Amino acid sequence: MAGEPRVEGSSVAHEATVLEVRHLGVEYLTGDAPVRAVDDVSLILRRGEFLGLVGESGCGKSTLCFAIARLLGDNAEITDGEILFSGKNLVHLREKQLRHLRWRELSVVMQSAMNALNPVMTVGAQLADAMRAHDKLPAREVRKRGSAVLELVGIDPIHLNSYPHQLSGGMRQRAMIAMALVFIPDLIIMDEPTSALDVVAQRSLMVQVKELQRELGFAVIFVTHDISLIARFSDRLAIMYAGEIVEMGGTRQVFEDPKHPYSRGLLGAFPSIRGPKEVLKGIPGSPPDLRHPPSGCRFHPRCQYVMDICPTAPPPAYTPRGNDLVRCYLYAGRGTPETDMEEAEDRERHALR
Amino acid sequence: MPSAEIAVPRAAAPLLEARGLTKHFRVGGIFSRHTLHAVDQVDLAIHPREIVAIVGESGSGKSTVARLLAGVYRPTAGEIFHHGRALSQMRSRRAMLAYRGRVQMVFQDPYSSLNPVYPAARGIFRALKLHRKDLGRDARRQEVLRILESVGLTPSREFIRKYPHELSGGQRQRYGFAQALASRPETILADEPVSMLDVSIRLGVLNVMAELRRQEDVSFLYITHDIASARYIADRILVMYAGQVAESGLVEDVLAGPKHPYTQLLLSAVPDPRAELDVTAADKGEPPRVIDPGEGCRFRWRCPYRIEICDRVTPALSPVGPGQMAACHVAAGVAVGESSATAAPPASGR
Numbered sequence: 223m224a225g226e227p228r229v230e231g232s233s234v235a236h237e238a239t240v241l242e243v244r245h246l247g248v249e250y251l252t253g254d255a256p257v258r259a260v261d262d263v264s265l266i267l268r269r270g271e272f273l274g275l276v277g278e279s280g281c282g283k284s285t286l287c288f289a290i291a292r293l294l295g296d297n298a299e300i301t302d303g304e305i306l307f308s309g310k311n312l313v314h315l316r317e318k319q320l321r322h323l324r325w326r327e328l329s330v331v332m333q334s335a336m337n338a339l340n341p342v343m344t345v346g347a348q349l350a351d352a353m354r355a356h357d358k359l360p361a362r363e364v365r366k367r368g369s370a371v372l373e374l375v376g377i378d379p380i381h382l383n384s385y386p387h388q389l390s391g392g393m394r395q396r397a398m399i400a401m402a403l404v405f406i407p408d409l410i411i412m413d414e415p416t417s418a419l420d421v422v423a424q425r426s427l428m429v430q431v432k433e434l435q436r437e438l439g440f441a442v443i444f445v446t447h448d449i450s451l452i453a454r455f456s457d458r459l460a461i462m463y464a465g466e467i468v469e470m471g472g473t474r475q476v477f478e479d480p481k482h483p484y485s486r487g488l489l490g491a492f493p494s495i496r497g498p499k500e501v502l503k504g505i506p507g508s509p510p511d512l513r514h515p516p517s518g519c520r521f522h523p524r525c526q527y528v529m530d531i532c533p534t535a536p537p538p539a540y541t542p543r544g545n546d547l548v549r550c551y552l553y554a555g556r557g558t559p560e561t562d563m564e565e566a567e568d569r570e571r572h573a574l575r
Numbered sequence: 576m577p578s579a580e581i582a583v584p585r586a587a588a589p590l591l592e593a594r595g596l597t598k599h600f601r602v603g604g605i606f607s608r609h610t611l612h613a614v615d616q617v618d619l620a621i622h623p624r625e626i627v628a629i630v631g632e633s634g635s636g637k638s639t640v641a642r643l644l645a646g647v648y649r650p651t652a653g654e655i656f657h658h659g660r661a662l663s664q665m666r667s668r669r670a671m672l673a674y675r676g677r678v679q680m681v682f683q684d685p686y687s688s689l690n691p692v693y694p695a696a697r698g699i700f701r702a703l704k705l706h707r708k709d710l711g712r713d714a715r716r717q718e719v720l721r722i723l724e725s726v727g728l729t730p731s732r733e734f735i736r737k738y739p740h741e742l743s744g745g746q747r748q749r750y751g752f753a754q755a756l757a758s759r760p761e762t763i764l765a766d767e768p769v770s771m772l773d774v775s776i777r778l779g780v781l782n783v784m785a786e787l788r789r790q791e792d793v794s795f796l797y798i799t800h801d802i803a804s805a806r807y808i809a810d811r812i813l814v815m816y817a818g819q820v821a822e823s824g825l826v827e828d829v830l831a832g833p834k835h836p837y838t839q840l841l842l843s844a845v846p847d848p849r850a851e852l853d854v855t856a857a858d859k860g861e862p863p864r865v866i867d868p869g870e871g872c873r874f875r876w877r878c879p880y881r882i883e884i885c886d887r888v889t890p891a892l893s894p895v896g897p898g899q900m901a902a903c904h905v906a907a908g909v910a911v912g913e914s915s916a917t918a919a920p921p922a923s924g925r
Contacts, residue, residue, distance in 0.1 A: 278773040376859065392860050420632035420800060423860025425844040447774060450846040491774050493807035495830055495845050502807070504778030508743035 240408050240441045241267040241290070246303035248282070248289045257512045259285040259298070261465040264539075267409065267441050272432070274456030274473065275445045276488070278509055282465040283445045284333065287411045290443070291330050292320055308408065325356045329402035333414040333445075338398060339386040345372070345397050346382030353404050371400040376430060392423035399431065406438050413445045428455055450492050453477055458546070461485050464510050464520040466536075471545035481548045483525045519551070527552060588659065589620035590761050590794060591644065591678060595653035598639050602866060611866050613639040615818045616653070618892070621762055624788055626795040628809035628826065630802050630841070634862050636818035637798045641764045644796065645680045646671065676706040679755035683767040685747035689739040695750045696723065696735045702757035718757075725790060726753045726783050745776035752783060756791065763787075764796045769804065781808050802845055806830055814838045817863035817873035820892055824899030834901040836878050872904065880905045 248260035259282040267273055277283040288294045290305055292312055305312040308327055312320070332338050340348055349368040353359055359367070369379030375396040377389075386394055395415055402410050412431070416424040432455050435442055446452055452459070453473065460470040461484065469482040480486045487505035507524040510516055516523050522532040531551050540553040598614040601607065614636040621627050629637045642648050644655060646662065655662040657674055665671055682688045689695050699719050703710055710718060716735075723731035726749040739747060748768055755763050765784065769777040785808055787793045799805055805812055805826060812826040814837065822835040833839045840858055863873050872878070875885040884904050892900040893907045901907065 278775060390862050420860055421802075421844040421846075422632065422840060422858055425846070426859045448846070449774075453846060487775060491778050493778075493803040495803045495806055495842060495847065499807070501782070502778050504782075505775035506779075508745055508776055509773065 238268050239266055240269050240271070240307070241265075242304075242306040243290065244304045244306070246286070246289060246305065247301045248285050248294065248298055249301050250285075250298050252297075252513070255513065258301075258515070259465050259512060260289060263303070263465075263467050265460060265467065265470065267443065269408070270435065270439045270441055271458065272435060272442045272444065272456045274449075274452040274459045275443055275462060276447070276449045276452070276459060277462035278447055280509055280512065281462040282512075283462050284413055286462070287330070287413050287443060287445055291324070291328060291411055293330065321356070325352060325402075325407065326405045327407050328409045328411070329405075329407045331398050331402050331410065331412045331415045334418055339394055341386050344383050344385055345389070349382070349401055349404060352401055356405065367404060371403045372397070374403060374434060375400045390423075392419055392427060395419060395423075395427060396430070399427075399434075403434070403438070407440055409441045409443070411443045411445075414447070415444075416451070417446070417448075424451070428452075431455070449488055461488065464515055465512060466520065466549060467547065468521065468549045469545065470547045475544045479544070481542060481545055481553060482521075482550050483527050483552075484521050487524075519549070587623050589622050589656075590658065591796075592620040592656040592659075593640075593644065593653065594618055594656070596640065596643055596650055596655065597652040598636075598643055598648055599651045609866050612818045612868055613865065614643065614650075617813075617815075617818075617820055619813060619820075619823075621794050621796055623761070624792055624794055625811065626784070626788060626797055626809045628797045628799060628805035628812045629815055630799055630805050630812060631815035632800055632841075632860075632862070634817075634865065635815040636865075637815050638766050639818075640815075641680065641766045641796060641798050645678060645764055646675060672706075676758035677760055678762045678764065679758060679760040681748075681751045681755050681763055681765045681768050684771050685744055685751055686771065688751060689747055691739050693738075694735070695737055695739050695742060695747070696753075698750070698754040699723075699757045702754055706758035722753045722756050725756065725787065726750075727779070727786075728753065743776070744772045745779055748772060748780050749783060752780075752787065756787070756793070760793060762794045762796065764798070766798045767800070768797075770799070770801070777804070784808060802830070802841060814841065817865050817868065819873060819889075819902060820900075821874065821903070822895075822899070822901040823892065824896070828896060828899050832896065832899075834895040834899065834906040835874075835903045836880055836905075837874050838901075840877070872902075874903075 243263060243265045246260055246263045247258065249256040249258050263286060265273070275283050275286070285298065289300055290312070292315065294300070300313050303313070308323070339345070346368050349371065350364045353364050353367065368382055372379045372381060377393055377396055377400065381389065389397065399415065416427050419427065428451065431442065444452055444456060456473045458471065459473045459476045460467045461476070461482065462468065463484050469476060469480070469485045476485060477489065480489050484505070490502060491504045493502060505524055510520060516533070518533040518535050519537050522528045525532065529551060537549045537551050539547045539549055542548055542553045596614055596617040600611040600613055601609070602611045603609045617640060619627065629640060631637045639648065643650050657677065662674065665674060689698070696719055699722060700715065703715050703718060719735055720731040723734050728734040728746065728749050742750070751768070752763070769780050772780060781804060784795055784797070788795065797805065797809055809826050812823065812829050813820050814822045814829065814835065816837045822829055822833065822838045829838060830842065833842055858877055861877070870889055871887060872885040872890050875881045878885065882905060888904070890902045890904045890907065892902045895901045895906050
């Protein structure tokens with residue numbers, strides 16, 4: 223494909239960090255009290271990194287992504303924090319300034335992207351539309367780049383002339399990803415792009431995204447509720463619960479040694495197709511209503527290791543070895559020099575018993 | 576006709592049995608001659624206290640099978656037997672009502688299956704009034720409380736009053752099962768009962784099903800696209816592809832030694848954090864053709880073992896191991912020792 227489409231903005235020197243989110247808070251304005259859907263979320267994404275963002279419905283994972291892309295609706299508001307992306311703080315950018323970034327440097331693949339295509343326009347026309355909205359390109363270049371991105375995602379360029387209904391679900395999803403790739407941005411946010419697909423199509427799409435990422439070097443935030451799906455694809459994992467990131471670390475690290483009780487529960491909630499059959503418990507209770515979040519640690523009403531301190535104050539972010547962050551009092555003292563390590567370990571042993 | 580449950584020793588006769596079950600839909604305009612083969616020649620049997628899983632991707636016909644068994648659709652061909660009695664012979668409303676009481680259905684979406692303006696338990700009361708007329712007012716209330724407890728909605732005195740908006744998805748789905756239980760069914764047809772629920776609460780609902788089998792002697796047809804959950808809960812499994820049964824057998828046998836190439840593909844696609852990543856994903860998961868499929872194996876377009884006969888003859892289910900059946904020419908050839916020169920699906924355990 224001879225380097226087409228060209229990597230936009232690649233001549234600018236970049237440091238290793240693509241995106242840095244600092245203490246982000248997002249609130250939804252409802253009838254009575256505002257609902258804090260994202261609370262004090264901080265994360266750093268490096269160039270070409272694949273971050274898996276995992277959580278259940280209502281945990282704020284989609285809200286976080288929309289906030290990063292500045293796509294929140296009128297009823298939501300970024301109340302505090304910063305989003306640093308390509309040298310700018312996105313929180314303070316105006317719509318007009320954002321337009322220069324979107325698609326070219328940051329693109330979003332929406333959930334149920336299958337239905338996000340316009341049914342009365344051909345795939346090619348929609349790709350062209352996106353390209354013309356963000357760049358002045360000659361018609362031939364538009365056509366050429368359209369077929370190049372379709373080829374990238376494994377769709378025959380003949381489908382430039384196809385309408386969405388002529389494509390299968392998996393192909394529509396690929397077409398949406400192709401659209402996000404037209405300018406090869408630095409960051410692509412994917413909000414559950416595979417949740418409407420069957421397992422075989424799902425897996426094939428994941429492999430494709432991973433290959434494209436290796437080839438083109440963009441960073442990915444991949445949102446999913448299915449932690450097992452991204453086990454083999456993401457570099458780092460962030461696990462969200464009730465608006466907070468409760469654990470973040472290297473994917474292997476989190477899988478092999480989940481620290482937060484919620485992560486443990488989540489990983490233990492998947493029956494396996496191999497190994498001995500055993501009765502699994504899942505996590506008792508259900509996720510909290512964010513209009514009335516539990517006091518202290520938001521997971522404490524469902525936690526089997528709950529201690530006296532948990533309901534009193536929200537746990538700070540601890541950094542035990544190998545993890546970027548764990549919000550759980552079990553790890554008090556790990557990585558925070560001022561607390562006595564042994565005391566904390568005793569407490570953990572006690573709690574785990 | 577060979578049926579899928581030969582070598583499984585069982586004393587009791589099946590509660591519910593389908594033979595040659597077929598459902599075609601006419602598609603396109605009124606002059607269209609196109610036919611969608613949603614379900615073709617499916618045999619299945621559910622025995623007392625048995626959990627049978629049907630696994631397949633969207634469009635495989637698995638939900639249509641459940642709807643046929645529930646009497647929502649009339650089969651195009653084939654017959655459903657309830658305690659050996661053909662469903663098509665049940666003419667009276669009373670007989671059908673009795674059948675519907677014995678064979679209940681639980682639906683996929685617990686958010687749209689409860690009426691928001693009534694307490695969630697209203698459906699249980701109604702089912703009791705309809706199917707168990709012998710119960711008086713107080714006995715009915717007692718029975719509702721008992722049923723709520725059996726599906727884990729405790730304290731039941733609180734849950735009997737709750738409205739749908741006060742409930743989480745997992746709790747709503749438990750009401751779905753409670754409603755089905757009211758008529759004291761022998762069999763519950765559960766159509767993707769957990770796929771709309773969050774992962775942390777799916778297990779709770781699956782465990783309710785296992786518990787109901789143990790405590791209330793209910794058998795289940797569990798319809799799912801999640802093969803791991805099928806293994807977790809079911810005794811036997813039917814893998815469906817394009818309206819036909821591709822493979823059937825005891826769930827452990829099929830998962831340990833899948834013989835049909837589709838079952839093998841499905842198993843290889845299940846995300847497994849414990850397995851090494853295999854990036855040879857040649858198959859893009861394109862959906863099968865079920866409109867006017869014609870003769871020949873419906874999986875042949877995606878099959879790596881396709882041989883000449885696959886284009887001409889639709890493979891029938893044939894034995895490939897003790898109690899295990901697969902609809903595949905290549906697998907059947909291997910099973911009877913006609914090892915052909917072509918590549919055979921690896922029959923060994925994974």
